[in-house]
Amino acid sequence: MSQALLTVIGEDRPGIVAAVTQALYTAGCSIGDASMMRLGGYFAIMQVLSYPQDLGAVEMALDAAVKRLNLRVHLDPLSSVAADGGAAPDTRVTVFGADRPGIVASVTAALASIGFNIVDLESERSGSPEHPIYIMVIQGRAPAGIAAVQEVLAPLRERESIDIGVHPLETVVL
Amino acid sequence: MAVLPILTYPDPLLQRPAVAVANFDAELRAFVDDLIETMRAGPGGVGIAAPQVGRLQRIVVVDVRAKLGDDCHGLMVLVNPDLIAWEGVAVGREGCMSVPDFTGNVIRAEQIRVQAQDIHGEDRVYECAGFEARAVQHEMDHLDGLLFLDRLVSRKTDLFRRKVYKR
Numbered sequence: 001m002s003q004a005l006l007t008v009i010g011e012d013r014p015g016i017v018a019a020v021t022q023a024l025y026t027a028g029c030s031i032g033d034a035s036m037m038r039l040g041g042y043f044a045i046m047q048v049l050s051y052p053q054d055l056g057a058v059e060m061a062l063d064a065a066v067k068r069l070n071l072r073v074h075l076d077p078l079s080s081v082a083a084d085g086g087a088a089p090d091t092r093v094t095v096f097g098a099d100r101p102g103i104v105a106s107v108t109a110a111l112a113s114i115g116f117n118i119v120d121l122e123s124e125r126s127g128s129p130e131h132p133i134y135i136m137v138i139q140g141r142a143p144a145g146i147a148a149v150q151e152v153l154a155p156l157r158e159r160e161s162i163d164i165g166v167h168p169l170e171t172v173v174l
Numbered sequence: 175m176a177v178l179p180i181l182t183y184p185d186p187l188l189q190r191p192a193v194a195v196a197n198f199d200a201e202l203r204a205f206v207d208d209l210i211e212t213m214r215a216g217p218g219g220v221g222i223a224a225p226q227v228g229r230l231q232r233i234v235v236v237d238v239r240a241k242l243g244d245d246c247h248g249l250m251v252l253v254n255p256d257l258i259a260w261e262g263v264a265v266g267r268e269g270c271m272s273v274p275d276f277t278g279n280v281i282r283a284e285q286i287r288v289q290a291q292d293i294h295g296e297d298r299v300y301e302c303a304g305f306e307a308r309a310v311q312h313e314m315d316h317l318d319g320l321l322f323l324d325r326l327v328s329r330k331t332d333l334f335r336r337k338v339y340k341r
């Protein structure tokens with residue numbers, strides 16, 4: 001079996017996940033790690049899949065669902081090296097404040113400067129239309145340690161007037 | 175003393191409720207010694223429940239000194255434990271020796287009071303908080319055939335829950 005990363009995007013409506021996964025199952029694919037979510041009225045699917053023959057056959061299997069639900073599909077073959085899950089996150093950064101341009105860019109630039117590796121990032125605009133707030137949660141690995149994360153983000157609190165929390169992400173095996 | 179093999183999901187024994195311990199005899203003490211040794215040999219080394227080694231009895235061992243030092247109860251052997259009070263909730267990432275290579279976020283009570291019998295059958299009451307409380311709750315779930323997989327929450331769920339409730 002070879003592996004590929006499948007991306008599917010379509011206007012949100014019930015039945016997208018069912019149609020896509022049923023087509024993949026019928027084509028003999030198996031689903032690995034997946035992340036699926038509603039974003040701005042659209043529904044996005046990202047998943048690793050293992051397929052038996054060639055990617056063309058996968059695309060063909062998806063064709064009926066793609067046409068019926070007006071989906072956009074993208075398939076990227078994965079090398080076995082890239083398919084590795086990587087290590088678990090050890091740090092969580094929470095950011096919130098009045099919504100204004102550049103928050104994500106400045107926070108992530110600071111994190112990148114100390115080699116922080118983002119494993120996942122979720123954010124949402126919230127609050128009232130007159131006073132929108134922005135909330136973001138980043139989980140990742142901090143090779144330079146949690147103190148370095150705190151230090152590099154500290155100046156942003158004032159400069160961007162946002163609240164930033166840096167928390168160790170301990171995993172307990174019980 | 176022996177390190178016992180640990181059952182892993184989907185072994186059906188992990189999802190069966192355990193029965194109360196009635197006999198506090200030498201056999202029980204020998205088993206608990208093995209259970210403690212098995213816990214210490216494991217990857218986490220801070221907690222274990224009897225059903226994880228295939229014995230469907232209500233026995234839990236927790237010792238979080240490796241994590242918290244002396245700021246905890248040390249070695250706790252909880253026989254027939256009962257959660258009698260709890261307060262507050264916290265999200266934390268858990269893994270389980272019986273579910274290798276997977277970790278996920280789980281909501282647990284922050285402070286708990288547990289009534290249990292010790293290895294000799296004497297009644298004891300423990301108050302636990304934070305990490306120790308999380309470990310006790312995780313292990314007590316095993317006695318009811320529950321895995322932390324039954325309690326997973328998504329990051330989005332706990333972060334944005336209030337907003338959803340408002341609607």
Ligand SMILES: [Zn+2]
Nearest residue numbers: 174270271272
């Ligand atoms: Zn467990």
